[in-house]
Amino acid sequence: MxxxxxxxxxxxxxxxxxxxxxxxxxxxxxxxxxxxxxxxxxxxxxxxxxxxxxxxxxxxxxxxxxxxxxxxxxxxxxxxxxxxxxxxxxxxxxxxxxxxxxxxxxxxxxxxxxxxxxxxxxxxxxxxxxTDAKLKDAIKTSNEIKGKLQKLAAMRGEKDITNREYLELCVKSVQLPKADLLALLDKKLKEWAARPAFPDGKKKILLTGSDVTYPEWMDTLEEANLRVVRDDLSIGERCFATLIPDKADPLDAIIEYKAAMPRPATKNPPDPRLDFLLKELKDSDITTVVSQNLKFCEPYAFDSVYTMKALKAKGYKAIHLEREFSPTIDRQAVNRLEAFMEIGEKA
Ligand code: SF4
Incomplete structure (x- = not known):
C-alpha cells in the first residue's frame, strides 16, 4: 500500500x-x-x-x-x-x-x-x-511535472488535442506514481507535438468553475465544437500554472506556491480568482469563456454572478451553466452552447 x-x-x-x-x-x-x-x-x-x-x-x-x-x-x-x-x-x-x-x-x-x-x-x-532534503527532492519532482504539463497544456491551442485527452492526462497527474507520470508526460509531449494543427470548425474557449473530475463531461464541450485551450481548474492549470519557488525552508516554498496558484472560488476574497482570469484572457487570443458549476456546488454558483458580470463588462463572451454529475453527453447543454456561440458570432 x-x-x-x-x-x-x-x-x-x-x-x-x-x-x-x-x-x-x-x-x-x-x-x-x-x-x-x-x-x-x-x-x-x-x-x-x-x-x-x-x-x-x-x-x-x-x-x-x-x-x-x-x-x-x-x-x-x-x-x-x-x-x-x-x-x-x-x-x-x-x-x-x-x-x-x-x-x-x-x-x-x-x-x-x-x-x-x-x-x-x-x-x-x-x-x-x-526531512527538508526529502521535501526539496519532492518539490523538484513536482516542478519537473508542472513544467511538462505546462508545455502539454500550451499545445491545446496549436494542435488537435481533444478536451477528453487533456482531462484524462490531468487526472493521471494527480493519481499515478510520479516516476510513471514523468515517463507518460514525455511520451505525450512527443505524441502531441506530431498531431495535426488545431482543427477548423472548433472554437477556442477558457473553461472555469467547479472542478471537472471525470473526462466524460469534456465530451459535451467537444460535441458543441468548443475546445478548452485554457482553464483554471484544479484537475488542470491550477496544479501547474506556477512552479514551487526555491526557498531555504521547503514548507515556506509550499505556502508561497499555494498562495500564488490560480485561486478557487472556495477562498476569500473572490478578486484574485477574477484577476487571474482577466490576465490570462488578456495575454491570449481567447474571447469566449464557459463557466459552469456542478449541481449543488455553491462556491462556484455564488461566484459566477460576480465573475460573469465582470467578464462581460470587459467585452468577453461568457456563459454560465449548471451541470449534472453524469457520464453521458448533456444534450441540453450542447444545444445551449451552440445557440450561445451562434448568437455571439452574429452579434
Ligand atoms: S461543493 Fe465543494 S466539493 Fe463539490 S464541486 Fe463544489 S467545491 Fe467541489
Missing part, C-alpha cells in the same frame, strides 16, 4: 509531504459511473454529487490506501472528516486545515503549523522521517 490518498476540493493538499514520506499521493476523484448509494447512507442529498462520489470511492477502496488526508476545501465538505472518521475504514485519517484567505498575515504561520502537524503524525504512524 504505497498510496496516501487525499481529498481536497481544489488543490489544497501539499502532495510533496506525501512524496517526502515515501508515498504516492493519490487524489480521490470518485467515479461518475458508480451510483452514490453507499455515501448517501451518511450524507444529505444536497451535498454536491462529486463529494458524495468521493466518499463512495473511499468506502470501496480505502483498504488499498495507507491512509487518507482530508484537506479543508469548500464549506460543503468541511465536516467530512468527522463523517469519514465514523464510516470509512482506514489506518490513518488526518484533517489538514488550510487558509481560507491567503491575504491575511496569519495565513502563512497557520498553514505552516498545520503542515508540521501532518508531518509529525505521518512520521509517528509510518516510522518515516520527513
Amino acid at each position: 504505497d498510496k496516501l490518498a487525499y481529498f481536497d476540493s481544489s488543490h489544497d493538499f501539499p502532495e510533496e509531504i506525501a512524496m517526502a514520506a515515501g508515498f504516492t499521493p493519490y487524489k480521490i476523484l470518485g467515479d461518475v459511473k458508480t451510483p452514490n448509494d453507499p455515501a448517501d447512507q451518511y450524507l444529505q442529498n444536497f451535498i454536491c454529487p462529486a463529494a458524495r462520489s468521493f466518499m463512495t470511492d473511499a468506502l470501496a477502496h480505502s483498504g488499498e490506501w495507507a491512509g487518507i488526508v482530508l484537506a479543508h476545501g469548500c464549506d460543503t465538505t468541511h465536516r467530512f472528516y468527522d463523517i469519514w472518521k465514523l464510516h470509512v475504514k482506514t489506518p490513518f485519517l488526518h484533517f489538514l486545515n488550510v487558509p481560507m484567505n491567503y491575504e491575511r498575515k496569519s495565513a502563512a504561520k497557520f498553514f505552516k503549523t498545520e503542515m508540521k502537524l501532518l508531518i509529525t503524525r505521518l512520521e509517528a504512524k509510518f516510522g518515516v522521517k520527513i
